[in-house]
Amino acid sequence: MAATDPVLTRPQIDDALAGLPDWRYRLGALVTVYKTATSAAALELVAAVGRVAEELDHHPDLDWRYNRVFLRFTSHDAGSEVTAQDVRAAAAASAAAADAGAAAEPGLYRSVEIGIDTEDPAGISEVWRVALGYRKGRFGDLVDPYGRGPGLWFQETNTPNVNRLHLDIHRGKAESAAVLDKTAATGALMNRDHAPDWVVVTDAQGNRLCLCTEENHEPDLPEQAPEG
Known part of the structure; x- marks a missing residue:
């Protein structure tokens, strides 16, 4: 990456995404998923993306799943x-996927x-950094240097929940509504005070x-989920 490339602001990222319908913004990255007709075609797409990455000298985190x-x-x-x-x-990468006849499924990411x-x-x-073999992230969080494991962050609070650990599951805004509806249908308590950013x-x-x-x-999480 050229040293002169500045970090894009969120409005600039949103403007860029308007021209990249296959992609979503996610925690400091652009992400997507492409589906091909066969596993062999997926492997060919991996090779095509690899060639693009070499040409641009900019390489993605890539995961091939069938x-x-x-x-x-x-x-x-x-x-x-x-x-x-x-x-x-x-x-x-989108151009390479189009040439390969791959279909974008960004909601799967x-x-x-x-x-x-x-x-x-x-x-x-x-303790957590050493035990996991992680490195420090952007905002005091911990990240897997190889992009394999989940990130870890610390919710500073004087009133920790009885269950101190929780998961944050990130999806694109366009895909979140259906998941929220299905989760609510299970009978779970849904705290929407911070929607659409997040729902506890x-x-x-x-x-x-x-x-x-x-x-x-x-x-982020509120310090306490409301009692139901």
Whole structure:
């Protein structure tokens, strides 16, 4: 990545995404999924994206799953944020996918983070970093340097929940409504105080998760889910 490439603001990213219908914004990256007719065609798409990445000298996190290819572009040299280089690479990958006859399924790209309620993030973060083999992220969070495991972040609060750990499940805004409706139909408690950025879901035993959308740059949890 060229050193002069600036980090794009969220409005700039949204403007870029208007011309990239196959892609979504997600936690400092552009992400999508492509479906091909066969696993062999998916492997050919992987090779095509690899050639594009070499030409641009900008490489994605890529996961091949039978006839689907999961892609994530971020600029590590810019602090794992989105730059114009990611936009160019996403456009080139889309062109390669179109040539391969692949169909975009960006709604399949889910990102999962683990949140931990704590009164003192600094007092515990190093334990988790060393144990997981992670590195420090953009905002005091921890990330897998190889992009394999879920991210980990620390919810600083003087009133930690009884269940200190929760999951943040990130989807694109366009895909979140159906998931929220299906989750509500299970009988879970749905705290929508911060919608559409995120909705806090509490199951019958008090365990929490957040259903988050790309509407919010860095979703967070309220200190306490409301009692139902």
